[in-house]
Amino acid sequence: xxxxGGVTSQARSRNLVEFKAGKMLLRGTMVHPDKRKGLVYxxxxxxxxxxxxxxxxxxxxxxxxxxxxxxxIEFKKVTQNTTGRVYIxxxxxxxxxxxxxxxxxxxxxxxxxxxxxxxxxxHPPTPGFGDDSSGTGGxxxxxxxxxxxxxxxxxxxxxxxxxxxxxxxxxRGMNPNDLASLLSSVGSGSGAPGLMQDAxxxxxxxxxxxxxxxxxxxxxxxxxxxxxxxxxxxSSSRPSGSSSSKPRNAGTSSSPSTAPPKSGTSLETTTGGPxxxxxxxxxxxxxxSNLSDKNTTQETGNATAAKPTIDLYDIMTxxxxxxxxxxxxxxxxxxxxxxxxxxxxxxxxxxRESIQSPQFRQAVSAFSVALQxxxxxxxLAQFGLPEEAITAANQGDIQAFAQxxxxxxxxxxxxxxxxxxxxxxxxxx
Amino acid sequence: xxxxxxxxxxxxxGVFTDLINGFEANGVQVEEIFSLDDDSLQQMKPCHGLIFxxxxxxxxxxxxxxxxxxxxxxxxxxxxxxxxxxxxxxxVSVLLNCTHEDLKLGSTLSEFKEFAQAFDPQMRxxxxxxxxxxxxxxxxxxxxxxxxxxxxxxxxxxxxxxxxAYIPFKGRLYxxxxxxxxxxxxxxxxxxxxxxxxxRPIVRQRMEKYSEGEIHFSLMAVVSELxxxxxxxxxxxxxxxxxxxxxxxxxxxxxxxxxxxxERKRESYRIENLRRRHNWLPFIVEMLKAYATQGLLVxxxxxxxxxxxxxxxxxxDKKRKRI
Numbered sequence: 001x002x003x004x005g006g007v008t009s010q011a012r013s014r015n016l017v018e019f020k021a022g023k024m025l026l027r028g029t030m031v032h033p034d035k036r037k038g039l040v041y042x043x044x045x046x047x048x049x050x051x052x053x054x055x056x057x058x059x060x061x062x063x064x065x066x067x068x069x070x071x072x073i074e075f076k077k078v079t080q081n082t083t084g085r086v087y088i089x090x091x092x093x094x095x096x097x098x099x100x101x102x103x104x105x106x107x108x109x110x111x112x113x114x115x116x117x118x119x120x121x122x123h124p125p126t127p128g129f130g131d132d133s134s135g136t137g138g139x140x141x142x143x144x145x146x147x148x149x150x151x152x153x154x155x156x157x158x159x160x161x162x163x164x165x166x167x168x169x170x171x172r173g174m175n176p177n178d179l180a181s182l183l184s185s186v187g188s189g190s191g192a193p194g195l196m197q198d199a200x201x202x203x204x205x206x207x208x209x210x211x212x213x214x215x216x217x218x219x220x221x222x223x224x225x226x227x228x229x230x231x232x233x234x235s236s237s238r239p240s241g242s243s244s245s246k247p248r249n250a251g252t253s254s255s256p257s258t259a260p261p262k263s264g265t266s267l268e269t270t271t272g273g274p275x276x277x278x279x280x281x282x283x284x285x286x287x288x289s290n291l292s293d294k295n296t297t298q299e300t301g302n303a304t305a306a307k308p309t310i311d312l313y314d315i316m317t318x319x320x321x322x323x324x325x326x327x328x329x330x331x332x333x334x335x336x337x338x339x340x341x342x343x344x345x346x347x348x349x350x351x352r353e354s355i356q357s358p359q360f361r362q363a364v365s366a367f368s369v370a371l372q373x374x375x376x377x378x379x380l381a382q383f384g385l386p387e388e389a390i391t392a393a394n395q396g397d398i399q400a401f402a403q404x405x406x407x408x409x410x411x412x413x414x415x416x417x418x419x420x421x422x423x424x425x426x427x428x429x
Numbered sequence: 430x431x432x433x434x435x436x437x438x439x440x441x442x443g444v445f446t447d448l449i450n451g452f453e454a455n456g457v458q459v460e461e462i463f464s465l466d467d468d469s470l471q472q473m474k475p476c477h478g479l480i481f482x483x484x485x486x487x488x489x490x491x492x493x494x495x496x497x498x499x500x501x502x503x504x505x506x507x508x509x510x511x512x513x514x515x516x517x518x519x520x521v522s523v524l525l526n527c528t529h530e531d532l533k534l535g536s537t538l539s540e541f542k543e544f545a546q547a548f549d550p551q552m553r554x555x556x557x558x559x560x561x562x563x564x565x566x567x568x569x570x571x572x573x574x575x576x577x578x579x580x581x582x583x584x585x586x587x588x589x590x591x592x593x594a595y596i597p598f599k600g601r602l603y604x605x606x607x608x609x610x611x612x613x614x615x616x617x618x619x620x621x622x623x624x625x626x627x628x629r630p631i632v633r634q635r636m637e638k639y640s641e642g643e644i645h646f647s648l649m650a651v652v653s654e655l656x657x658x659x660x661x662x663x664x665x666x667x668x669x670x671x672x673x674x675x676x677x678x679x680x681x682x683x684x685x686x687x688x689x690x691x692e693r694k695r696e697s698y699r700i701e702n703l704r705r706r707h708n709w710l711p712f713i714v715e716m717l718k719a720y721a722t723q724g725l726l727v728x729x730x731x732x733x734x735x736x737x738x739x740x741x742x743x744x745x746d747k748k749r750k751r752i
Contacts, residue, residue: 076751094485094644122748308737315729316716323723330719337715339707359704360712362572367713383714402730405721 015041016125017116019109023054023064024086024099031086031099040100042120050124052089052117054100064098068121075117077110085110309372310398313364316355325351372396433564435513436571439705440482440590442649443698444570445520451566453535454524458655462648465633470625473652477532478523479595479628482516483639483646496603496612504598505542507553509607514558517567519592521557522605523651526596531653537562550611572705590647595632597624604631656691659684 018041023034037057044050050069053062071092078086078099085102087110102110324330325348334351354360370376377394385393388404438444445459457477462469470476496504505525509515524534525542534542541563545556557563594605597618604613615631618624632648639646663684666677720726 074751094642118748308734308741310730310733310737312713312717312730312733314733314736315720315726320720320725320729323725324716324719327719327723330715330722333715334712334719337709337712339703341703354704355716357701357704359572359701359707360709363707363709364713367710379710380714383711385714385718399727399730399734402721402726405717406724406727409718409721410724 015043016120017042017113019113020057020103021054021087021100022103024101033101037103040117042117044124048124050121052121070122070124073121075114075121077114087114309369311365312368312371312398313361316364321352321355368398371401372398433559433561434568435511435517435558435564436568437513438516438567438570439572440516440647441701443694443701445516445649447698447702448517448566448570449520449524451569452521452524452537452563454538455533455535456531456654456657457524457527457651458653459520460650460652460655462650465629465636465648470629470650471623473650473655474623474625475529475531476625476650476652477527477529477596478651479625479632480519480523480649480651481593481595481632481635481646482519482590482649483593483635483644485591485639485644492609494614495610496614501550501611502546504603504605504612505546505553506550506605506612507545507557507607508550508610510551510554510558514564514567515590515592515607517563518554518557518607519594519605520651521563522594522607523596526598526605527651529653531657554607570702570705593635595628602627602631656688656695659688659691663688 018039020037021040022036022038024031025034038054039057041053041055041062042050043053045067049067052064052066052068052073054064055062074090074092076088076090078088085107087100087102089098089100091097104110331348331351338351338354367376371393374394374396377390380393381390386404386408388407389401392398392400392404438448442459442461449457449459459480460469460473462479505522507518507522509518521538521541524532524538541556541560545553548556591608595615596603596605601617602615602624604615606613616627618627636646636648663681666672666680666684669677672680717726720729
C-alpha cells in the first residue's frame with residue numbers, strides 16, 4: 001500500500017551471499033537429497049530484515065523465503081555425513097531444521113559461505129549510511145549522510161518509493177543519532193538538509209509554500225515542531241503523545257501564512273533531493289509518533305549499546321541481602337511495600353522469600369530493562385529520587401544511576417550517623 | 430475479528446488451577462506430572478485430561494485418524510485462534526468434554542458450551558477468543574506490565590507454548606490440537622483399563638520426540654480436587670469399624686499429611702498470585718535506596734557490568750570458534 005500510488009517497493013539489495021546448493025527432504029528419520037539444481041542466497045529487504053532463500057536455478061522466484069532474526073539460527077556442516085557436503089540450518093529455540101547439500105563444483109569456498117551465512121544472519125548489516133550493502137550504490141562525497149536512505153524512500157534507486165510500513169521499519173532500525181539528524185533535516189530548509197522538504201515540495205500545492213526558500217517563517221515553525229518531534233523520538237523519556245499533531249499543524253497552518261508565490265522556487269535539484277515519490281509529512285509524523293511510543297526501547301537501546309544490559313536481580317545476592325535485611329528500619333520500609341495479605345509472620349524470612357520469588361524476579365528484570373533503555377526517568381522522578389539519578393535514568397545509564405544514588409543516599413546516611421554519634425556524648429552500655 | 434487482547438500467562442499448575450476456579454468451575458485442579466512411569470497418575474485419579482505443553486509453535490503435519498464424522502458435534506474441539514489464549518483454550522477444552530460427577534462446570538463455562546456447541550471448530554475458537562468473561566479471567570493472571578514495552582523482547586519467550594490435550598470421551602481416547610482441523614482418534618479404551626494407561630505410550634512418544642529436538646515440554650493433568658478426595662477417604666476410614674486402631678491411625682495420619690500438603694499448596698498459589706499482581710515498583714525503589722545507603726549499589730552494579738561484558742566476549746569467541 002503506497003501513499004503515492006506508485007508500485008510498492010519490493011526492491012531490495014543484491015544478494016549478499018549466494019551459492020549453488022540443493023535442498024534435502026526429511027522422510028521419517030532419514031534425509032534424502034532433492035536432486036534439483038538450486039541456489040541458496042541471502043538478501044536484506046527494504047525493511048532491514050534478512051531473508052534466507054532457496055530457489056531452483058531455473059526459476060526466478062524462490063521456493064523458500066525465510067525471514068531470519070539474529071541469534072535465531074545456526075548454519076553449520078553436518079559432520080555425521082562424511083562423504084557429502086551437507087549443511088544444516090538449525091533453529092535455536094525449537095527443533096526446526098533444514099538441510100542443504102553443496103552443488104558448487106569445488107568445495108574450497110564452502111567454509112567461507114558457511115561463515116558468511118552465520119555472520120549475516122546473526123549480525124545483519126545496518127541501514128545504508130554510506131554502506132552499499134543495500135545496493136543503492138556508493139555515496140558521493142559531500143552527499144548528505146542520509147542521502148541513500150532518502151533515495152530509497154523516494155525511490156530514486158528505481159524502485160518507486162517506499163511503503164510507509166517499510167518506512168517505519170527502516171526508521172525503527174536506525175540508531176537515534178541518525179534519526180535525530182534525519183528529523184532535523186526535515187525542518188532546516190537551508191542548505192543540503194531539507195531533503196524531506198524537497199520531497200514535500202513536489203507533492204501537493206499545499207505543501208509547496210511550505211518549502212519555498214523565502215518562507216523562512218514556515219520553515220522556522222517546521223523546525224521547532226520537527227525538533228519537538230526529534231526529542232520525542234530520540235530521547236525516549238518524554239511522552240510523545242502530544243507532539244504528533246504538531247508537525248501536521250505546521251504543514252497546514254503555515255501554508256496560508258506564506259506569501260511567497262508558488263513560484264516554485266522550490267528547490268528541487270539544488271540540494272540534490274529526491275525526485276521521486278515524496279512522503280506526506282503527516283504520514284511521517286504518524287509513523288514517528290508510533291515509533292516514539294513503542295520503539296524507543298530499541299532506539300535508545302542502540303544508543304547505549306556500548307554497555308551490555310545487566311539484570312539488577314543479579315545484584316540481589318544472598319550476601320548482598322544480609323546487611324539490607326538485617327537493618328530493622330529497612331525491613332520495616334520494605335515490608336510496607338509487600339503485597340497486602342502476603343505477610344504472614346512479617347519476619348525477615350518473609351521478605352527474603354518475596355525477594356526470591358519468581359514474580360519479584362521478573363519485576364526486577366523488567367525494571368532493569370526499562371531503566372537501561374531510558375524509560376524510567378519520569379516514573380522515578382515521582383519517587384523523589386535525586387536529580388542526578390533521574391538524569392542517569394533518562395539516559396539509560398545504570399552505572400551513573402548507581403553512582404548518583406550512592407552520592408545522595410550514602411552521604412545522607414553517613415551524615416546522620418555522624419550526627420547521631422556526636423549527639424551521643426555518653427556511652428550507653 | 431477477535432476483539433480484545435489476551436495476555437501471556439505463565440504455564441504453571443497453580444495458575445491453571447486458579448484459572449479454573451476463576452471461571453467458577455469447581456471440583457478439579459491441575460497438577461504437574463514429572464514422570465509417566467511412576468504412580469503419580471495412579472495416585473491422582475480420577476484424571477479428566479492430560480495437557481501436553483511444549484515450546485514450539487508448529488505442529489506435525491500428520492492427519493491420521495482425524496475425526497470426520499458426527500462425533501465432531503459431540504466432542505468440544507476448538508481451533509486455536511489466538512496464541513496467547515492457548516493455555517486457557519486447552520483447559521477449557523478438557524473441562525467442556527468432561528462429564529465426571531466431580532466437576533461442577535459453573536455458569537460461565539456452561540453457558541459458553543451451550544453457545545458454542547453448534548459451531549464448527551473455527552467458529553468455536555473465535556467464540557472463545559471473543560468471550561469477555563473468559564478473557565477477563567485469563568488476563569487477570571497476566572504478568573504485571575509495569576512499563577509500556579514488553580521486557581521479553583529478548584526472544585526468550587518462555588511461555589510461547591503449544592498445548593495439546595488428551596481426553597477420554599465416550600470410551601475412546603482423543604487428542605485435541607488447536608492447530609489441527611479436528612480431534613485425532615487414538616482408539617478405544619478397553620473396559621477395566623485406565624484411560625491414562627492407553628494415553629501413556631502416545632504421550633511418551635511425544636516426549637521422546639521433543640527430547641531429541643531439545644524442546645522443553647511439560648505435562649499437566651486435570652484431576653479431581655485432591656483435598657476433597659482425601660477428606661472423603663478420611664471419613665470412610667473413620668467410619669470403618671473393621672479396622673484396628675493402629676491401622677486406622679496409620680491411614681488417617683497419612684491422609685492428614687496429604688491434606689495438609691494440599692492446603693499448603695493452595696496457600697502458596699494464593700501468595701504467588703498476590704505477588705504476580707503486585708506493583709513492585711515502590712519496593713524495588715526502596716531496595717535500591719537501601720543498597721545505595723549502605724554503599725553497596727555501585728560496587729554491585731559495576732561488578733555486574735564487568736561480568737556481563739566478559740560473558741559477551743566469551744559468547745562471541747565461542748561463536749567464532751564454532752564456525
